[in-house]
Amino acid sequence: MSKYNLNYLDELEAEAIHILREVAGQFEKPALLFSGGKDSITLVRLAEKAFRPGKFPFPLVHIDTGHNFEETITYRDKMVERIGEKLIVGYVQDDIDQGKVIEQQGKNASRNSLQTVTLLNTIAKHGFDACIGGARRDEEKARAKERIFSVRDEFGQWDPKRQRPELWNIYNGKIHKGENVRVFPISNWTELDVWNYIKREKMDLPSIYFSHERECITRNGQLMAASPFLNMDSEDIVERKTVRFRTVGDMSCTAAIESEAVALDDIIEEISASKISERGARLDDKVSEAAMEDRKKGGYF
Amino acid sequence: MNILKFFTAGSVDDGKSTLIGRLLYDTGSILADQLEALQQSNRKNDDGTIDLAILTDGLRAEREQGITIDVAYKYFQTAQRKFIIADTPGHIQYTRNMVTGASTAKLAIILIDARNGVVEQTIRHSYLVSLLGIEHVVVCLNKMDMVGYSETVYNAIIDKYKTLANELNLKEVTFIPVSALKGDNVVNESEHMQWYTGRSLLHFLETVDVDTNLDAQLSRMPVQWVVRPQTDELHDYRGYAGRILSGEFNVNDKVTVLPSGSSSVIERIEIFDQRPEKAFAGQSVTLHLKDNIDISRGDVLVNSAHLPQNSQLIEADLCWMDSRPLDESITYLLQHNSKVTKCKVREIVYKVDINTLEKQEAYDFKLNDIGRVVLKTADELAFDFYTDNKANGAAILIDSRTNLTAGALMFRAIAD
Numbered sequence: 189m190s191k192y193n194l195n196y197l198d199e200l201e202a203e204a205i206h207i208l209r210e211v212a213g214q215f216e217k218p219a220l221l222f223s224g225g226k227d228s229i230t231l232v233r234l235a236e237k238a239f240r241p242g243k244f245p246f247p248l249v250h251i252d253t254g255h256n257f258e259e260t261i262t263y264r265d266k267m268v269e270r271i272g273e274k275l276i277v278g279y280v281q282d283d284i285d286q287g288k289v290i291e292q293q294g295k296n297a298s299r300n301s302l303q304t305v306t307l308l309n310t311i312a313k314h315g316f317d318a319c320i321g322g323a324r325r326d327e328e329k330a331r332a333k334e335r336i337f338s339v340r341d342e343f344g345q346w347d348p349k350r351q352r353p354e355l356w357n358i359y360n361g362k363i364h365k366g367e368n369v370r371v372f373p374i375s376n377w378t379e380l381d382v383w384n385y386i387k388r389e390k391m392d393l394p395s396i397y398f399s400h401e402r403e404c405i406t407r408n409g410q411l412m413a414a415s416p417f418l419n420m421d422s423e424d425i426v427e428r429k430t431v432r433f434r435t436v437g438d439m440s441c442t443a444a445i446e447s448e449a450v451a452l453d454d455i456i457e458e459i460s461a462s463k464i465s466e467r468g469a470r471l472d473d474k475v476s477e478a479a480m481e482d483r484k485k486g487g488y489f
Numbered sequence: 490m491n492i493l494k495f496f497t498a499g500s501v502d503d504g505k506s507t508l509i510g511r512l513l514y515d516t517g518s519i520l521a522d523q524l525e526a527l528q529q530s531n532r533k534n535d536d537g538t539i540d541l542a543i544l545t546d547g548l549r550a551e552r553e554q555g556i557t558i559d560v561a562y563k564y565f566q567t568a569q570r571k572f573i574i575a576d577t578p579g580h581i582q583y584t585r586n587m588v589t590g591a592s593t594a595k596l597a598i599i600l601i602d603a604r605n606g607v608v609e610q611t612i613r614h615s616y617l618v619s620l621l622g623i624e625h626v627v628v629c630l631n632k633m634d635m636v637g638y639s640e641t642v643y644n645a646i647i648d649k650y651k652t653l654a655n656e657l658n659l660k661e662v663t664f665i666p667v668s669a670l671k672g673d674n675v676v677n678e679s680e681h682m683q684w685y686t687g688r689s690l691l692h693f694l695e696t697v698d699v700d701t702n703l704d705a706q707l708s709r710m711p712v713q714w715v716v717r718p719q720t721d722e723l724h725d726y727r728g729y730a731g732r733i734l735s736g737e738f739n740v741n742d743k744v745t746v747l748p749s750g751s752s753s754v755i756e757r758i759e760i761f762d763q764r765p766e767k768a769f770a771g772q773s774v775t776l777h778l779k780d781n782i783d784i785s786r787g788d789v790l791v792n793s794a795h796l797p798q799n800s801q802l803i804e805a806d807l808c809w810m811d812s813r814p815l816d817e818s819i820t821y822l823l824q825h826n827s828k829v830t831k832c833k834v835r836e837i838v839y840k841v842d843i844n845t846l847e848k849q850e851a852y853d854f855k856l857n858d859i860g861r862v863v864l865k866t867a868d869e870l871a872f873d874f875y876t877d878n879k880a881n882g883a884a885i886l887i888d889s890r891t892n893l894t895a896g897a898l899m900f901r902a903i904a905d
Contacts (some may be wrong), residue, residue, distance in 0.1 A: 190736075193491055193700045194771050195490065195491065199492055200492075202582040202732060202772050203773075205773035206732040208729075209714045212713075212714050213713050213827060235614060237761040238714075239714070240761065241716070241720075242716045242718045286631050325564070329561070331563050332563065348559060352590050352893060353588060353589040353897070355588065355589060356880070358825075358884065360887055360892070362887055375562070376564070377564070378564045378566075444880050462520070
């Protein structure tokens with residue numbers, strides 16, 4: 189008899205690789221949803237570990253709101269070139285132009301909710317039966333309820349009361365035509381785990397994660413990057429601040445934090461000491477207590 | 490640092506969610522914005538303090554009803570260890586969700602309301618813990634504040650529980666008197682129970698030994714994916730990718746491929762850019778063999794010296810999880826790790842009355858029923874008995890009409 193014990197990062201990594209390989213083995217047309225944020229960057233690294241020296245058995249898919257941080261898009265294109273895998277982009281702008289969605293009006297307008305429509309259209313267009321995503325259960329209380337293999341109906345809807353039991357490490361990916369499965373390989377990781385992993389793996393990141401100077405305005409108590417995508421008026425005072433971002437999302441709904449963290453070690457230290465959760469900087473979660481649950485039921489990622 | 494996965498079980502209102510809330514709160518794991526959301530919530534305790542239970546009730550319907558419907562996963566860490574908590578529902582109609590949370594856990598916390606003692610649900614949950622072979626059990630006698638922190642009450646209940654634990658063959662049971670509401674013995678030691686000399690719950694969780702203690706020769710790796718780049722420079726590259734379920738594999742080990750029975754020798758082990766000489770349970774690896782044999786997803790690589798069971802007729806414990814009852818006339822799918830085969834339930838041997846633990850003759854099998862069945866599978870399965878090797882001794886049944894996961898199986902014997 190001998191004893192086995194994996195370090196926590198090795199255990200989380202081995203679990204995620206196992207999940208990615210199950211996706212490859214069980215589905216006909218999977219895709220990896222890639223936003224350019226730290227979680228999906230981690231997924232790409234895990235996919236390299238799961239399938240190299242072979243090709244990924246799926247393309248990367250980016251749902252581009254058109255309101256992204258430029259740094260994220262630059263990073264995305266550089267990374268796709270480095271790994272030599274296929275990238276498919278679904279543009280929210282296309283759906284706006286075709287009248288499938290209508291741009292929100294008003295001061296707090298955001299394209300965040302429009303993403304869902306573009307995501308579902310992209311899934312339908314390419315016939316994806318599984319979409320791998322970087323969501324983590326520690327992010328939000330509705331996400332804490334989600335299975336690793338999360339079945340969505342043909343409208344992309346999540347029904348929390350009808351989730352399949354998920355037993356041991358056996359994942360049931362059987363679905364009917366038109367349905368798809370959202371798969372979350374890093375469900376069991378926390379924000380800090382992701383950062384420690386990025387550090388261990390020496391991964392590159394979009395520069396907005398690190399402290400920099402930027403024109404900002406303060407809205408609803410949050411620091412927002414001043415940009416043409418934000419409906420600003422004379423009441424908004426633009427100030428130059430030293431900031432960084434904890435999550436990467438649409439510029440109209442992702443808030444910055446004031447920070448001097450210029451390196452990974454600084455970020456890890458900052459997050460360890462932080463008293464605010466990651467999604468505390470996302471305006472889209474603050475609409476109501478069930479904001480995330482409602483969006484997920486509607487087909488959101 | 491390592492990870493401990495545990496789950497909580499107890500009746501509705503025994504205070505499971507409050508206990509988890511208390512663990513998170515007293516370890517400083519709740520952040521300011523989450524705390525603010527708690528304080529703004531309309532749900533408060535009778536004395537006006539914040540209701541910690543709403544931290545885990547993530548669904549609208551749960552907050553409306555004040556009960557836990559589905560498993561919620563929570564994460565926290567201390568200087569000693571990382572923890573993953575599956576907060577599982579206690580309500581009888583959600584037994585399947587409890588089994589979901591429990592199937593990956595190494596430790597179970599069973600809550601008992603000190604005012605009520607051992608009740609039906611305690612027996613039911615303890616039975617499930619025993620059935621699933623959870624290694625460590627902690628019984629928390631909660632609401633000690635409501636019984637005046639009485640040692641007599643505590644002793645009377647644990648005596649009764651010990652009898653139950655014996656009946657159920659639960660090996661390692663630890664008892665801790667707590668008040669989740671007031672915080673006694675959860676993270677901080679209680680000032681109200683000087684008679685209790687054991688550890689607080691958190692201290693216990695931080696120090697319990699959870700290393701996997703497995704027979705190194707029970708080496709099993711189901712093949713999930715064959716890595717074949719088929720490029721010019723990697724023309725002959727053929728790696729078998731999977732996660733080692735149990736035991737270990739070394740370079741030069743003789744391995745057998747099941748079900749075909751062909752054998753070869755391990756030439757190389759890859760973990761991405763590393764080439765270790767040895768890999769063990771829990772690791773996701775790619776194995777290369779010396780001979781070119783036909784291997785695909787669903788096959789299992791095992792150490793040739795210790796072959797698993799191999800049969801199409803298996804006796805298994807079954808926990809039914811679908812609202813459609815078991816239908817012995819239809820063909821189900823059985824998923825055993827990466828292998829899927831057709832399967833019929835040949836016979837219901839018995840059903841267990843969860844309240845009395847009696848085995849009963851049965852002609853039907855409905856949602857949340859648990860019992861013993863005989864299975865006939867289309868293909869031979871390479872499996873171990875659940876008691877010998879959990880990782881290779883469990884499977885799920887899928888209803889091929891609905892694709893739903895209909896049952897959880899634990900292999901117990903070869904049937905005649």
